[in-house]
Amino acid sequence: MGVPARTLTPDRSARDFFGAQMRALRGEMSLEALSGKVNISTSRLSLIETAEHTPPPELPALLDELFGTGAFFQKLYELVRREDHADRHRRWTELEQHAVVLEEYAENEVPRLLQTEGYARALLGAEPHDLTPEELEDRVTTRMARQGVLGRTPTPRFSAILHEPVLRRPIGGTEVMRGQLVSLLAMVDTRYSTLRVLPRGHGEHAPLAGSVTLLTRADGPLAVWEESSDAGTLLETMESTRPRRHAYDRLRSHALSPRDSARLIRSVMEAW
Numbered sequence: 312m313g314v315p316a317r318t319l320t321p322d323r324s325a326r327d328f329f330g331a332q333m334r335a336l337r338g339e340m341s342l343e344a345l346s347g348k349v350n351i352s353t354s355r356l357s358l359i360e361t362a363e364h365t366p367p368p369e370l371p372a373l374l375d376e377l378f379g380t381g382a383f384f385q386k387l388y389e390l391v392r393r394e395d396h397a398d399r400h401r402r403w404t405e406l407e408q409h410a411v412v413l414e415e416y417a418e419n420e421v422p423r424l425l426q427t428e429g430y431a432r433a434l435l436g437a438e439p440h441d442l443t444p445e446e447l448e449d450r451v452t453t454r455m456a457r458q459g460v461l462g463r464t465p466t467p468r469f470s471a472i473l474h475e476p477v478l479r480r481p482i483g484g485t486e487v488m489r490g491q492l493v494s495l496l497a498m499v500d501t502r503y504s505t506l507r508v509l510p511r512g513h514g515e516h517a518p519l520a521g522s523v524t525l526l527t528r529a530d531g532p533l534a535v536w537e538e539s540s541d542a543g544t545l546l547e548t549m550e551s552t553r554p555r556r557h558a559y560d561r562l563r564s565h566a567l568s569p570r571d572s573a574r575l576i577r578s579v580m581e582a583w
Contacts, residue, residue: 325390330362332387336378349373355445364449366391368456392456403526403536403545407460412527415471416559419521420482421491422471424458425498425506430491431455433483461503469504472559472566475511478579485583492580499576500569507566508575525552525559 337345342360346353349370358364371384378384392404407413415422421430428451435450436442442450461469473495481488498504522538535546535555546552567575 324362325387326365327362329366329384329387329391330360332384333374334360336374336380345377348377355448358445358449364445365453365456367452368459392453392459400543403534403543404457406526406528406534408463409528409530410460410467410526411465411529412525413460413467413469414525414527414559415469416523416562417471417473417477419474419477420480421473421477421495422522422524423454424461424469425471425495426454426458427487427491427494428455429483429487433487466503469498470563471498471504471506472509472562473506474509475575478508478576479582489580489583492576492583496573496576496580499573505569506572507563507569508572509562509566513565523555523559525555 337360342353342356346356349356351367351370355364359366359370366388368388371388374380374384375382413424415424420426420434423431426434431454432447432451435454436447461467478492478495482491495506499506524536524538526534526536528534532547532549533552533556535552537544537546537555546555566572
């Protein structure tokens with residue numbers, strides 16, 4: 312006898328509503344048949360329908376096409392994506408949707424908005440949590456979906472400063488690191504993005520640690536998100552954001568130019 316389907320609460324959760332609508336529109340179609348049409352495993356589709364896992368970003372458009380629902384699932388997915396962040400992330404996620412400029416300093420890992428799927432999977436898989444393969448893939452999906460903020464319209468300007476050891480830290484092995492560095496090279500100096508490397512020989516610098524992101528809105532004050540391995544802090548007052556603004560600008564003045572940063576990244580790729 313199978314396990315009873317989890318009771319959904321579509322009036323309280325966007326993810327529950329997504330699962331309920333997916334289940335209702337599927338009707339008599341089996342999960343196996345749906346799996347063949349959307350190229351997602353039956354087990355994962357079952358977890359999405361019961362709201363136990365986040366839909367992958369490619370699924371909403373496939374469902375809309377399959378069920379003839381216009382952009383219904385795609386619009387609903389935007390609510391799901393924001394809801395899946397913990398409460399301390401929700402405000403920041405909302406702010407990101409209105410950012411005109413995003414500036415990040417990365418001390419220990421590639422900025423999450425720039426991570427490749429392989430790099431993100433290696434990092435998340437190393438966290439001190441007993442994750443099932445499905446839970447790991449769910450976290451990877453959520454992280455990749457967040458990167459959509461850089462592709463929205465109007466496109467925000469993005470700049471990042473990476474501490475040089477980030478490029479040399481062996482995350483996921485040789486092929487994963489080479490793929491990650493190739494991806495970073497493509498972002499070094501474009502219409503909307505700039506990437507600089509802070510040399511490891513620079514020594515002491517302004518008190519920025521972990522991951523720090525500065526967010527500028529067209530209609531609001533500066534906001535700052537500081538993230539460590541297990542916690543995130545949102546800062547919105549002028550007293551708390553002004554020192555971070557000053558620290559970031561000082562770091563940028565000590566970082567390599569985009570051209571020299573690209574040259575360094577290529578040399579690290581050759582070493583890999």
